[in-house]
Amino acid sequence: MIEIRNVTKRYGSLTVLHDISLTIPEGEIMAIVGPSGAGKTTLLQIAGSLDRPDSGSVFFDNTDIFSLKDRKLSEFRNRNIGFVFQFHQLLPEFSALENVAMPALIAGDNKKTAFEKARKLLDDLGLAARADHKPAQMSGGEKQRTAIARALINSPKIVFADEPTGSLDSRNRDEIQDILSGLRDTLHQTFVIVTHDPCMASIADRTVAMADGRITSETIADMKNFI
């Protein structure tokens, strides 16, 4: 269970998040939607510990993550949180297999274990034949599937995804959506996904709408439960 409590973020005189509180339930896909500039990415970055709030806190189970010093916070992030970005951010000089194995090696897995886990994930995501390819030798959809495998390798509590289908055509978008909802259904993987894509929001169990740095509604799929 992840809990965002009274988070405020300012850039100079601009307040981009106003006293946001939000609980992220385990095993669900939460979509965050809203117009450009609403603060979605800023909230994702803070919830994912990549950026610190000016006030407020983020709890992962009982850990107040921003009470950790930078090095401990990096370790915590690497073990517990996966990220998928709009542009895959794979390292160009490494193969798909090496890119996926990297967070496991950083977390302390030995090479054999890390590469076995990476190969299994690539197999599961239909990329067995691409394991030795570098990002430049893969399609956009394949790169994004590799990025998802990388996000999953340390069995994170949660995966944060910022516009994961934003750079893809509709066929690849459908494929990524199927993968994400499949991971939710089989592994109970928790996802928080910032998206402008209405189809992506349709696989969400819960949709949080933001505007001007505030949460304007929270809708649970099929229940039309607004706050």
Ligand SMILES: Nc1ncnc2c1ncn2[C@@H]1O[C@H](COP(=O)(O)OP(=O)(O)OP(=O)(O)O)[C@@H](O)[C@H]1O
């Ligand atoms: N590093 C920064 N320095 C100054 N202002 C910033 C910074 N990052 C974001 N902002 C501002 O904060 C506000 C919220 O930005 P954010 O990227 O969180 O919005 P968003 O809802 O994700 O938008 P989009 O859908 O366009 O990605 C915007 O007004 C943006 O210009």
